[in-house]
Amino acid sequence: MMGNWWRLFAPTRAPATPAPRQTAFERNAPNAxxxxxxxxxxxxxxxxxxxxILNLPPLVGDSAAPAREQALLQRLKEFCDGGRFDVRTLPRMPTVLPQLMRAMKSDNLNGAQLANLIRRDPVLVGEVMRVTGSIAYRTAHPVGSLQHAVxxxxQIGLRHVVxxxxxxxxxxxSAGASGQLVGQRLWDHAERCAHAAVFLSKGQCDPFEAYLAGLVGYSGLGAVARLLEKDLGVTLSTSSPAFIAGCAQVATQLTVxxxxxxxxxxPVLDALIEHADAARNAMTLPMSRVLHxxxxLAMHQLLAEHRLVDAEADYTDGSITQFPSxxxxxxxxxxxxxxxxQ
Known part of the structure; x- marks a missing residue:
């Protein structure tokens, strides 16, 4: 099935959005x-x-904090390693998605067959029609049917939208009912990460699978935020770099x-598994390196948008030097x- 799928992967400027309001974290943290x-x-x-993401300010001279943090990290690890974290409490993907994923890997299905699958989810129908009605897909004749939109x-554009x-x-x-701020920040990073993963995937791995890995690669971080707030009932006024690193490691395990x-x-799951073990073993899978x-790069971009890092400063990272500078x-x-x- 042919189509203007390339438009979704071609550079297109996102609409300007107002500068985000500062949170307590941003007011207390260094400006950049x-x-x-x-x-x-x-x-x-x-x-x-x-x-x-976790809305945790830096450590400011509280000598008792590291001991408390160590105990809290141990509780987090026990909670996750012992299988006490119930992934069933997270939302499941809609039942139509696996069918669509299988269908979109087949070259034998036509637009009408895919449209019939999409019709099972009215909200998805609206999303497909919304995207194809945008400026990027504007054609001489209006999109008059779901099959025309598909x-x-x-195929690749439809995978992206779905x-x-x-x-x-x-x-x-994923961050819980009171975690709207965390959830929005996770999504903002996921969008940027997926975009960068497609950009870097050429000659490395399947671009759609790289896109999907980019979207889900930090899903466990929302679960960590949820655990800290709800299940462990913890509010920290300060946090050390070691505690942040520990939370990040727990998050990668939860992501798996x-x-x-x-x-x-x-391939996506294998990349997540290898990425979670990157601290002990080198990443050998191309998709793992693309994801990392x-x-x-998406972290740097998101922080720059919130004025928490200098957008014009050169970004150096020895762990991603497998890619040409x-x-x-x-x-x-x-x-x-x-x-x-803007």
């Missing part, structure tokens, strides 16, 4: 990571990103559990073009 000689490191960006999108439609509410809900729960495609680089620079520029606020 201090750049040394015009550069910021990947470790600095990653730590600041996790603080931003053909216009093409996955975004499914994943946004799931990520928004969530990936199994969602029955993600094997995309996550780091010029390719990483072009990807970073593409993220700025598509997501930078």
């Amino acid at each position: 990571i201090e750049a040394s000689h015009g550069t910021v490191s990947g470790d600095e960006v990653e730590e600041h990103f996790h603080r931003f 053909v216009l999108l093409g 996955t975004s439609y499914v994943m946004k509410p799931i990520l928004m809900a 559990q969530v990936g199994h729960h969602w029955d993600l495609p094997p 680089a995309a996550q780091r 010029m390719l990483l620079a072009r990807c970073q520029q593409d993220l700025r073009k598509n997501f930078a606020t």
Whole structure:
């Protein structure tokens, strides 16, 4: 099935959005990571990103905090390693999605057959029609039917629309009923990460699977925020870098559990598993490397939009040097073009 699928992966400027209001974290944190000689490191960006998502301010001279944090991290690990975290409490993907995913891998299905599958979910129908009615898909004749919209999108474009439609509410809900801020930040990062993963996937791995890995790669972080707030009943006024790193490690393990729960495609799940073990073993799968680089670049972009890192500073990260520096620079520029606020 042919179509204008390339439009979804071509650089298109996102509509301008107003600058976000500052939260308590942003007011108490430094306005931006201090750049040394015009550069910021990947470790600095990653730590600041996790603080931003979890809304945790830095440690400010509380000598008792590390001991409390160590005990809390142990509780988090026990909660997750012992299987006490019930992934069934997370939203499941709609039942129509696995059918659509299988169908869209087949070259034998036509637009009418795909349209019949999509009709089973009225909200998805509305999303497909909304996207094809946008400026990017504007044609000489209005899109008058679902089948016309499906053909216009093409297989890859349809995968993109379907996955975004499914994943946004799931990520928004993963942090719990009171975690709307965390959920929105997770989704903002997921969008940027998926975009960067497609950009970096050429010659490395399947672009759609890279897109999906980018969307779900930090889904466990929402679960950590939920555990801290609800199940563990913890509110921290300060937090050390070691505590942030511990939360990040727990989040990667939960992401793997969530990936199994969602029955993600094997290549995506394998990349999540290897990425969760990256601290002990080198990443060998191309998709793991694509995911890691995309996550780091998306972190930098999101923090820059919230003025928590200098957008103009050079971003250095030794862990993503498997990619040519010029390719990483072009990807970073593409993220700025598509997501930078005005």
